[in-house]
Every structure is written in C-alpha cells, then in structure tokens.
Amino acid sequence: VTASATSGYGYGVNGGYKALNTYYSSGTYYLYDVTKPMSGVIRTTTAKNGTSIPGWYSVDSNNAWTAYSQGADVDAHYNAGKVYDYYYNTHNRNSYDNSGSTLTSTVHYGSNYNNAFWNGSQMVYGDGDGSTFAPLSGALDVVAHELTHAVTERTAGLQYQYQSGALNESMSDVFGYFLDSGDWLMGEDVYTPGVGGDALRSLSNPEAYGQPSHMNDYVNTSSDNGGVHTNSGIPNKAGYLTISSIGKSAAEKIYYRALTVYLTPTSDFSDARAALLQSAADYYGSGSSTYNAVANAWNQVGVY
Numbered sequence: 001v002t003a004s005a006t007s008g009y010g011y012g013v014n015g016g017y018k019a020l021n022t023y024y025s026s027g028t029y030y031l032y033d034v035t036k037p038m039s040g041v042i043r044t045t046t047a048k049n050g051t052s053i054p055g056w057y058s059v060d061s062n063n064a065w066t067a068y069s070q071g072a073d074v075d076a077h078y079n080a081g082k083v084y085d086y087y088y089n090t091h092n093r094n095s096y097d098n099s100g101s102t103l104t105s106t107v108h109y110g111s112n113y114n115n116a117f118w119n120g121s122q123m124v125y126g127d128g129d130g131s132t133f134a135p136l137s138g139a140l141d142v143v144a145h146e147l148t149h150a151v152t153e154r155t156a157g158l159q160y161q162y163q164s165g166a167l168n169e170s171m172s173d174v175f176g177y178f179l180d181s182g183d184w185l186m187g188e189d190v191y192t193p194g195v196g197g198d199a200l201r202s203l204s205n206p207e208a209y210g211q212p213s214h215m216n217d218y219v220n221t222s223s224d225n226g227g228v229h230t231n232s233g234i235p236n237k238a239g240y241l242t243i244s245s246i247g248k249s250a251a252e253k254i255y256y257r258a259l260t261v262y263l264t265p266t267s268d269f270s271d272a273r274a275a276l277l278q279s280a281a282d283y284y285g286s287g288s289s290t291y292n293a294v295a296n297a298w299n300q301v302g303v304y
C-alpha cells in the first residue's frame with residue numbers, strides 16, 4: 001500500500017477547526033508533517049498519560065481528528081507548525097537548531113500535569129487538571145514559549161537559574177507574544193478554563209499575577225531555580241515597553257539578534273539591556289529613536 005503526505009483536519013483544545021499536515025501509511029493516518037523545507041519533520045506523539053516519551057505516534061483511522069481527546073494532539077501539531085513557520089519566515093531560522101531538525105511534540109504527558117516543557121530534545125505538554133489548566137498545547141503562546149527554549153538552548157544558552165534563568169523565561173514569553181500578539185497575556189487560552197479573562201502572566205502588568213516589574217522588587221529566592229518564573233516579570237515589562245515604543249517588527253529583529261548573537265549562558269538583566277542596545281545600534285544606529293526607546297524601557301524597570 002502506498003504511503004503519502006495527506007491533508008486532514010481536526011478540532012483543537014478549545015474546539016477550533018484546524019487544517020493538519022498528516023501522513024498516511026497502511027490504513028493509518030499520523031500527525032507527521034513532511035511539507036516543510038526541513039531535513040526532518042514535524043511530528044506529534046502521545047504519552048498516553050504516562051511519563052515515557054516520546055511515547056507513541058498520534059494516529060487516526062480517517063484523518064478527521066475530531067475526538068475531544070485528540071484536541072491536545074491537534075493543537076500541538078498545528079501550533080508547532082505555526083512556530084516553525086514563524087522562525088523560518090521572520091528570522092530565516094530553519095527549526096530550533098537552524099539545521100532543519102525534526103520537531104517532536106508529546107502530549108497527554110503525565111496525569112493532570114499542569115505544565116509544559118522542552119526536555120532538551122522535544123516539547124512535552126500536560127493535559128492540565130481541568131481547573132488550573134486545559135491541555136497546554138492549546139495555547140500558541142505556550143508552544144512558542146517551549147520552542148523558544150530550544151532556540152535559546154542552541155544559541156545564548158542562558159543558564160536556567162537566577163537572572164540568566166529569568167531572562168531565559170522572559171525570552172520565551174516575549175517570543176510567545178510575537179506569535180500570539182493579540183494581547184499581552186501568557187497562557188490565557190488554556191489557563192483556568194472555568195474562569196474568563198485571566199492568564200498565568202501579563203507582560204504589560206506583571207504585578208497582576210504576582211510578578212515584579214522593577215529591579216527594586218527582584219525576589220531573592222532559591223525556589224523555582226532562583227525565581228525564574230517570578231523575576232521574568234522584570235525583563236517581560238521591559239519587553240512590553242520596548243515593543244509598545246518601537247513596534248513589533250523592530251522588536252522582533254533586535255530580540256532575535258540579541259538572543260542569537262550577543263547573549264551568553266551567564267548573561268544577566270544588565271547584559272540583556274546591553275545586547276538589545278547593541279542590536280538596536282546594529283540595525284538603526286546608536287543615536288536612533290529605536291536605540292533610545294530601548295534604553296528608556298530598561299531604565300523604567302531599573303536595569304542599567
């Protein structure tokens with residue numbers, strides 16, 4: 001029996017219709033996308049609520065991925081393709097390693113698992129417990145967040161602890177905004193499915209969800225790898241101020257250049273300011289309004 005690339009469709013976590021690049025072989029359809037200009041593929045698997053990854057290929061009998069339980073698989077696959085396209089089209093980067101390597105997403109990880117992560121090789125998504133989170137692949141900003149960790153790991157290599165770790169987290173949130181720029185919120189599409197209008201974090205108002213937005217309020221702690229999900233509010237606020245001042249397109253350029261050219265594993269918030277200023281100077285000149293806007297943004301969060 002022939003095997004071939006096919007086009008399917010399905011419903012995501014929140015019920016939205018999604019066209020899917022799938023693959024047919026011997027009577028079974030797979031979430032396996034061979035349509036991208038990459039040496040590898042984009043593929044989605046399920047851990048079947050265990051913790052063994054990558055687990056098993058997500059499969060379907062008729063290429064209509066419409067079962068409620070398939071929503072997480074549908075969105076992980078669809079959103080990974082969107083983030084791949086973003087990095088390729090906007091930054092000329094071919095997959096997380098710029099070598100077109102395969103992107104693997106595993107969904108249904110664990111039981112009631114309220115998180116998602118990049119494990120050094122692939123993306124992994126929990127289903128959430130239905131109260132704190134719905135399946136996390138249902139949010140494009142979550143998928144962009146996780147895939148950006150992979151990019152960061154292959155470029156700046158920001159150590160996941162203390163300021164470099166909070167910066168690592170912030171880079172993932174800022175690129176999450178670039179993908180899902182309808183609002184300044186993070187995770188709103190999957191956070192507390194029973195409660196409307198809230199989110200896990202806000203870039204414009206970190207305090208709304210318990211994060212600082214100024215160095216005076218930096219939290220010194222050993223918890224959460226030195227507060228990486230707390231102190232990310234400070235560079236996140238600087239990101240909001242920067243993007244609001246210079247616009248999304250210029251911000252994407254200087255953020256990508258800072259991340260891939262100037263930042264290093266031990267970079268702290270002040271190094272991030274310098275890297276973004278240098279990137280702004282590279283693109284627009286050191287006396288440019290863009291340069292000055294970046295300086296002002298970081299001044300406002302108390303980072304010099």
Ligand SMILES: CCCCC[C@H](S)C(=O)N[C@@H](Cc1ccccc1)C(=O)N[C@@H](C)C(=O)O
Nearest residue numbers: 114115116117118141142145186187200229
């Ligand atoms: C292995 C466990 C820790 C990994 C943390 C991953 S990178 C992470 O930061 N995940 C994001 C998921 C996310 C992203 C955007 C929007 C909503 C949720 C995260 O922020 N996790 C929170 C819940 C945390 O770990 O505190």
Ligand SMILES: [Zn+2]
Nearest residue numbers: 145149169172
């Ligand atoms: Zn993260």
